[in-house]
Amino acid sequence: MNFEAPRLISIPRHKDIRGNLSVVDSTGCLPFEVKRVFYIYDIPAETQRGGHAHKSLYQFIWPVSGTIEVLTIDKVRNKNKWLLQFPWKGLLIPPMIWASEKAVSAGCVYIVAASDYYDESDYIRDIDAFFDLSAPS
Numbered sequence: 001m002n003f004e005a006p007r008l009i010s011i012p013r014h015k016d017i018r019g020n021l022s023v024v025d026s027t028g029c030l031p032f033e034v035k036r037v038f039y040i041y042d043i044p045a046e047t048q049r050g051g052h053a054h055k056s057l058y059q060f061i062w063p064v065s066g067t068i069e070v071l072t073i074d075k076v077r078n079k080n081k082w083l084l085q086f087p088w089k090g091l092l093i094p095p096m097i098w099a100s101e102k103a104v105s106a107g108c109v110y111i112v113a114a115s116d117y118y119d120e121s122d123y124i125r126d127i128d129a130f131f132d133l134s135a136p137s
Helices: 127-134
Strands: 007-010 013-016 019-022 036-043 048-054 059-065 068-073 079-084 089-093 098-103 108-114
Antiparallel strands (some): 036 108, 048 098, 068 098
């Protein structure tokens, strides 16, 4: 299995006196074709979400309002905390990366773009099973 590390991606911004416009797509921003988008909102502060990995799905997560903290864990148990607080910067979460999100600010809103449609069989919801599947050979 080939493993890729999570990484921050800057979303292109088009600024003028009327405000900012940003575009997230697979031609200038993301390394995958977007097939599904969902958003999380009305989140109480300090609420945890996520807590799973995907076998083959890529996700890109970014806040449009407020701040979220994303904890990622890779196959060798390296942990990283990512603070996402700007609507022009997001986190690419490749397959086989455990991720969980925490709303730092009450009422924050964040969006997730996914490389495929919902498929429950792609989820790994048990962290011990994740480490068993992702153990280096």
